[in-house]
Amino acid sequence: MADPTGFLKVSKLEAAKRPVDERVGDWREVYESEDPQERAEEVSQQARRCMDCGIPFCHSGTAGCPLGNLIPEWNDLVRRGRWDAASERLHATNNFPEFTGRLCPAPCEAACVLSIAEEQTGGSVTIKRIENTIADQAWRRGIVEAQPAAIGTGKSVAVVGSGPAGLAAAQQLTRAGHHVTVYERDDRLGGLLRYGIPEYKLEKATLNQRLAQMRAEGTRFVTDCEVGVDLSVDELRNRFDAVVLAVGALRGRDNEVEGRHLNGVHLAMEHLVPANKECEGDGPSPITAAGKHVVIIGGGDTGADCLGTAHRQGALSVTQLDYHAEPPELRDDAVSPWPTWPLVLRTSPAHAEGGTRRYQVAVQRFVGDGDGNLRAMEIAEVKVVRDPDGRRMVTPVGQSLEIPCDLALLAIGFDGVEYMPLLDDLGITLSRRGAITCGSDWQTSAPAVFVCGDAHRGASLVVWAIAEGRAAAHAVDAYLMGDSDLPEPVRPNQLPLAVG
Numbered sequence: 388m389a390d391p392t393g394f395l396k397v398s399k400l401e402a403a404k405r406p407v408d409e410r411v412g413d414w415r416e417v418y419e420s421e422d423p424q425e426r427a428e429e430v431s432q433q434a435r436r437c438m439d440c441g442i443p444f445c446h447s448g449t450a451g452c453p454l455g456n457l458i459p460e461w462n463d464l465v466r467r468g469r470w471d472a473a474s475e476r477l478h479a480t481n482n483f484p485e486f487t488g489r490l491c492p493a494p495c496e497a498a499c500v501l502s503i504a505e506e507q508t509g510g511s512v513t514i515k516r517i518e519n520t521i522a523d524q525a526w527r528r529g530i531v532e533a534q535p536a537a538i539g540t541g542k543s544v545a546v547v548g549s550g551p552a553g554l555a556a557a558q559q560l561t562r563a564g565h566h567v568t569v570y571e572r573d574d575r576l577g578g579l580l581r582y583g584i585p586e587y588k589l590e591k592a593t594l595n596q597r598l599a600q601m602r603a604e605g606t607r608f609v610t611d612c613e614v615g616v617d618l619s620v621d622e623l624r625n626r627f628d629a630v631v632l633a634v635g636a637l638r639g640r641d642n643e644v645e646g647r648h649l650n651g652v653h654l655a656m657e658h659l660v661p662a663n664k665e666c667e668g669d670g671p672s673p674i675t676a677a678g679k680h681v682v683i684i685g686g687g688d689t690g691a692d693c694l695g696t697a698h699r700q701g702a703l704s705v706t707q708l709d710y711h712a713e714p715p716e717l718r719d720d721a722v723s724p725w726p727t728w729p730l731v732l733r734t735s736p737a738h739a740e741g742g743t744r745r746y747q748v749a750v751q752r753f754v755g756d757g758d759g760n761l762r763a764m765e766i767a768e769v770k771v772v773r774d775p776d777g778r779r780m781v782t783p784v785g786q787s788l789e790i791p792c793d794l795a796l797l798a799i800g801f802d803g804v805e806y807m808p809l810l811d812d813l814g815i816t817l818s819r820r821g822a823i824t825c826g827s828d829w830q831t832s833a834p835a836v837f838v839c840g841d842a843h844r845g846a847s848l849v850v851w852a853i854a855e856g857r858a859a860a861h862a863v864d865a866y867l868m869g870d871s872d873l874p875e876p877v878r879p880n881q882l883p884l885a886v887g
Contacts (some may be wrong), residue, residue, distance in 0.1 A: 389463050393435035394501055399510045400433060402519075407740050411698045414586040414666050416489075417736045423527055430465060430513075430520040436501070437462035437512045444498040445514060449883055450726040451498035453854040454480045454487075455876050458495060458514055465517055474525035477518065480876065482555045482853060483597060485526070486580065488519025489589050491850045492688075492733075494883070498726035502718075526596065533603035536564035542867045545570060545627040547614045547809065550578025551849050552840025553633030554601070555856030556863070559873050560631075561606045563864050568627075569606060572613040575667065578635060580849075583659055585692050586666040587699065587736075615809025629835045629863050632823060633856065634807070636841035640800045642684065646753025651761030655689045655798035662696050676702035680791040682764050683707045684750055685798035688735075693796045695737030705742035706790065710769050710781050713746040728883075747771075751787050753795060764792040801846040820845060825879050829862040837863055843879065851883070 390396075403419040404410070410417050421429075439459040445451040446458050457476050464473035477484050496502065499511035525531045542565045546557045549571040561567045575581050577594050602608065612618055623630060639654040646652070653674055661672035676697035683690045683697075686709030697705045718729040738744065747768055754763040768785030803821015804810070810817070813833040818824050822845055823838045825831050831838050839859035840852040854876045864871035 389437055389439035389459065390435045390466070391438050393466075394438065394508055394512075397432050397435050399436065399513060400429065401513060402516050404736060404739075410587065410736075411740050414699060416590055417587055423524070426520060427468075427470070427524060430517055431468055433513045434462045434465040434517055436509075437466075438500065439463060440500045444500065444726040445495040445512075447498060447726070449881070451495045453851050453877050453881070453883065454857070456480045456495070456518070458512075461521060462512065462514075462517060465521060470521065470524045470528065471530050473521045474530045477521050478525075478531075480874070481518075482558050482857065483551065484518050485522040485593050485597065486551060486589065487850050487853065488515055488522050489593070490584060491515065491848060494728055494848075494850075497728050503725050531600065533600050534562055535604045536562055538564055539566070540564040540868065542566070542629070543568070543627045544629045544631065544863060544867075545614070545623055546631045546633060548578060548633035548635060548840075548842070549576040549608065550633060550635055550840060550852060551580060552635075552842075552852040552856040552859075553578065553631065554597075555853040556631050556633060556839055556860045557606050557856075558601055558604070559857055559860035560863060561601070561604050563860070563871070563873055565864070565867065567606050569608045570612050570614050570618065571608065571610045574611055576608055576610060578633075579637075582663045583656065583692075584663075585659065585696050586663065587695055588692070591667065613807075613809075615807055615812055620809065620812035624835075628867055629837065631859055631863060632809075632831070632836060632838045632842055633840045633859075634804060634809075634842045636801050636803050636821065636846045638802045638805045638821060639797070640802045642750065642797055642799060644750055644752055646755060646761070649753050649755045649761040650759050651793055652753055652795045653797070655683075655685070655693050655796050658693055658794075658796050659689075659696060662700070672700075674794075676700040676705070676794055678703055679793035681705045681794045681796065682750075682790065682792040683796045683798055685709070685800070686711065686744070686746075687798065687800070689800075690796075690798035691735040691737045693798055694742055695735075695740065697794075697796075698737065698740045698742070702794075704791075706792075707742060707744045708748050708750065708766065709744065709746050710749045710771055711746060713744075749781050749783070750795075751783065753792075754789065761792060761795060763789050764795060765789050801841075803845060804842050827879060828866070829859045829879055830866070835866070837866075851877075 461473040461476040493515040495514045496511040501508040502511045546553045546569045557567045665672045681697045681702045683693050714732045723729045748766045749769045751765045756762040767783040767787045770784045829837045839855040858875045861873040861875040
């Protein structure tokens with residue numbers, strides 16, 4: 388059994404990060420390279436802190452992990468040094484733990500019982516670090532192997548989009564024996580994993596090794612193909628028995644304030660995508676922070692990604708604006724009681740690398756230099772209130788202030804699925820929030836067409852994308868075969884109590 392007093396004997400210890408001066412000079416992952424054996428021993432000690440609670444909220448689908456990861460089970464296996472068994476239990480619920488172990492904000496840790504009284508317990512179990520280590524140990528030891536289906540079904544499925552939701556659906560359906568083809572409009576596979584997440588958070592060699600496994604299992608990939616343009620809907624329906632839409636929610640939210648048209652004002656993805664392409668060897672990014680005063684509008688994860696990217700490109704200064712009030716350092720039970728996702732101040736590795744964060748301020752206008760180029764930004768203190776209909780109103784309450792700005796990046800979220808010919812030709816209309824709706828079986832209004840991931844729920848966490856991809860695969864398998872043995876971790880209308 389687990390060690391019920393392990394958290395009293397072993398202090399919480401996060402993975403060590405490389406020195407700031409070193410890591411901002413390259414694009415490698417921010418964490419120190421550790422000797423695999425020493426890392427395994429240290430993480431085994433961290434796993435002792437898990438008590439195997441009677442009611443483990445960490446793998447609850449609403450408060451903790453939407454995948455239902457069997458966290459206490461693989462924690463105990465790691466504690467006992469059984470890495471092969473730990474990998475089996477982890478992969479039983481999560482197709483890509485090497486992605487979630489690096490990118491997920493870990494709602495499981497917020498829902499850990501040890502988070503109830505952190506001052507007394509020392510804080511939650513380091514679940515994310517343990518998960519990441521299990522995945523890395525599994526690859527290093529050759530535990531991860533291709534799992535091709537023993538028997539084919541003769542059914543064919545198209546998956547549109549190769550982000551985490553599409554890849555999870557494709558792998559599950561391939562292993563169920565279907566002929567699966569993944570279509571990606573970009574030149575490389577991975578969706579946001581490839582071109583949205585900076586290299587320093589996810590080295591693309593990690594993504595490539597998983598894609599190689601999927602190819603070995605029989606999944607077919609087609610890049611540079613926009614379904615609905617390069618492949619018509621008629622051809623799609625003629626070739627496949629079912630279609631899964633995993634097209635993401637990449638329609639960036641804009642801010643049409645005065646001066647938005649100036650050279651140097653960009654949406655966040657216009658900055659992140661070419662920076663990632665440069666890391667892939669495609670040549671210098673046309674939008675760089677080198678030698679510039681950068682202002683990032685938006686305080687979320689995308690803004691933090693822009694921040695870390697700007698540091699590595701050699702920005703003169705970086706300022707991040709957030710119209711919300713600065714969150715508290717500790718959980719306020721009246722606002723976000725355990726086990727919900729706590730509203731607290733979060734400092735990512737990128738924030739620790741430098742830059743300034745300013746709260747309760749918003750851009751009022753962009754200021755040009757007379758030649759159409761951005762030279763400054765006018766900001767003001769603001770107050771955020773809700774109108775009678777619940778809509779957010781951002782109202783200036785103080786005097787305006789001009790700050791230098793050569794590059795402004797709008798990282799204020801996404802408005803939903805991009806408008807595309809594919810949806811028009813399928814007869815699918817977007818909901819008011821820009822999503823593709825579906826029934827309880829993940830099927831859209833178009834027959835035999837299913838949806839999952841951000842395209843269905845809006846921009847969300849990588850762990851939710853994988854969970855929905857797995858659930859949609861169950862639905863597709865049942866649709867094609869009359870029943871399915873594939874797991875169904877979440878339902879289409881399931882909403883998290885923990886929102887990252």
